[in-house]
Amino acid sequence: MDDLPFQIEALSGLTAGSPSLSMPVMATSSTIDVLILGGGAAGLWLLDDLHRRGYSVALAEASSLGSGQTIWSQGIIHGGLKYALHGRAGGAAKAIRGMPLRWRRSLAGEHKPNLSRTRLRAEYCCIWAHTGIRSRLGLLGASLSLSVKPRKLQEEERPAPLKNWNGPVFRLGEQVIEPGSFLQDLADQHVPRILSVDGPQGIEITSASQLGRGDAPVEVQEVHLRCPGGKSLTIRPNCLVLAAGDGNSRIRNRLGLPVNHIQQRPLQMVMVRGKLPLINGHCIRHAHPWLTVTSTFDHADRTIWQVGGQVAEETANAPAIQAINRGREDLAIALPDVDFSEAEFATYRAIRAEGTASGKRPDRPTVFFDGNVVTAWPTKLALVPMLSDTIVEHLDPPAGHPEFEAPDQWPSATVAIPPWELESSWISGH
Numbered sequence: 035m036d037d038l039p040f041q042i043e044a045l046s047g048l049t050a051g052s053p054s055l056s057m058p059v060m061a062t063s064s065t066i067d068v069l070i071l072g073g074g075a076a077g078l079w080l081l082d083d084l085h086r087r088g089y090s091v092a093l094a095e096a097s098s099l100g101s102g103q104t105i106w107s108q109g110i111i112h113g114g115l116k117y118a119l120h121g122r123a124g125g126a127a128k129a130i131r132g133m134p135l136r137w138r139r140s141l142a143g144e145h146k147p148n149l150s151r152t153r154l155r156a157e158y159c160c161i162w163a164h165t166g167i168r169s170r171l172g173l174l175g176a177s178l179s180l181s182v183k184p185r186k187l188q189e190e191e192r193p194a195p196l197k198n199w200n201g202p203v204f205r206l207g208e209q210v211i212e213p214g215s216f217l218q219d220l221a222d223q224h225v226p227r228i229l230s231v232d233g234p235q236g237i238e239i240t241s242a243s244q245l246g247r248g249d250a251p252v253e254v255q256e257v258h259l260r261c262p263g264g265k266s267l268t269i270r271p272n273c274l275v276l277a278a279g280d281g282n283s284r285i286r287n288r289l290g291l292p293v294n295h296i297q298q299r300p301l302q303m304v305m306v307r308g309k310l311p312l313i314n315g316h317c318i319r320h321a322h323p324w325l326t327v328t329s330t331f332d333h334a335d336r337t338i339w340q341v342g343g344q345v346a347e348e349t350a351n352a353p354a355i356q357a358i359n360r361g362r363e364d365l366a367i368a369l370p371d372v373d374f375s376e377a378e379f380a381t382y383r384a385i386r387a388e389g390t391a392s393g394k395r396p397d398r399p400t401v402f403f404d405g406n407v408v409t410a411w412p413t414k415l416a417l418v419p420m421l422s423d424t425i426v427e428h429l430d431p432p433a434g435h436p437e438f439e440a441p442d443q444w445p446s447a448t449v450a451i452p453p454w455e456l457e458s459s460w461i462s463g464h
């Protein structure tokens with residue numbers, strides 16, 4: 035963004051982009067380097083990164099932190115296996131394979147951001163192949179091309195549900211984090227910089243450019259924030275970062291920026307609840323990732339499985355019962371020794387929001403730069419550090435504004451509630 039003038043103060047009073055008439059009189063104002071909209075994994079990681087680098091930075095969250103994707107995610111810090119099942123480490127595998135080590139250092143508190151308070155669901159993922167020569171070859175190929183190499187588990191090392199699996203089971207150095215505790219960990223370190231706002235309508239953006247015209251770069255001038263209690267604040271950011279996941283397209287629309295290179299992939303994840311053994315890993319079929327299971331606990335200490343993979347994609351728009359039935363069929367094949375008769379089943383729907391220049395499914399973070407607006411999608415939780423690096427590379431150095439602090443009694447945002455705590459209609463496994 036070196037070519038941007040960033041003369042925000044000088045532009046005040048020019049054309050207001052989106053209507054701000056409904057906003058109350060502004061009580062406070064502040065000029066800062068970067069304002070981030072959206073406090074999921076991407077926004078919070080970037081907030082931490084920029085603050086450490088001396089930027090005056092704030093984050094505004096319209097709902098609860100991580101609602102949308104991060105709190106729904108399975109928390110696997112992927113290392114590229116998915117992209118290397120055919121035995122070659124292509125561009126995508128190369129891009130992601132450094133991530134597990136980077137996260138591991140942060141999770142151990144050895145590297146910034148310090149994530150030593152983030153709970154781990156598992157130190158590693160298992161990977162096993164559904165019978166069939168091709169899928170076993172896929173595993174072999176993966177072991178040749180990954181930097182996080184699968185290691186074959188001895189029978190006594192295997193997790194209980196795979197003890198008698200009729201084939202090799204590998205251990206993969208992909209840690210699994212508890213997304214809620216990750217969000218809380220970062221949020222706790224940045225309380226003065228996180229602002230809860232009154233829904234998307236609590237944010238009004240005014241711009242100095244002619245909105246809706248592709249030939250004029252957008253120059254965001256002011257962002258007016260209103261908190262649930264009615265207080266208001268005007269921020270003049272040198273740069274506005276949109277890290278609002280699925281919300282990015284609505285904000286871009288309001289700014290008159292194109293939304294054609296954005297895609298939404300709906301998913302319907304299956305949840306299983308009960309006295310279940312713990313397992314975290316991927317079952318492979320025909321050299322493709324087929325079923326992914328992660329385990330956690332709910333407030334009553336019941337085991338919760340999140341089940342994703344092909345079932346989540348192929349039943350995305352189907353009734354819940356259809357997704358549950360398909361999930362049960364797949365689980366019976368992938369984990370035949372597990373007894374589900376006492377378990378309960380439910381589903382949740384989520385949308386994966388992604389930027390894509392090609393129309394294909396992206397395999398790395400996507401960042402669009404439009405005037406002084408940056409729009410960011412990490413594509414995967416695991417890729418959030420890479421997203422942050424890309425944005426930092428393009429930013430001007432800090433301008434020397436004083437460190438941002440939320441006005442007194444401005445509410446900070448809370449972390450979103452995981453889906454199994456919100457679901458009330460569970461279906462018995464009988």
Ligand SMILES: Cc1cc2nc3c(=O)[nH]c(=O)nc-3n(C[C@H](O)[C@H](O)[C@H](O)COP(=O)(O)OP(=O)(O)OC[C@H]3O[C@@H](n4cnc5c(N)ncnc54)[C@H](O)[C@@H]3O)c2cc1C
Nearest residue numbers: 072074075076100102103104107108109110279281415416
């Ligand atoms: C079911 C599922 C499972 C997944 N599993 C994995 C996995 O195991 N490993 C992995 O690497 N990736 C996984 N992913 C992908 C990963 O979760 C996402 O890539 C990542 O969490 C996206 O983070 P984000 O911060 O961009 O978006 P989000 O987490 O969606 O956060 C966006 C934030 O912006 C806020 N917001 C929205 N609109 C506005 C607005 N107008 N103003 C201000 N704030 C706003 C939202 O409330 C939210 O807090 C999974 C995704 C899904 C859906």
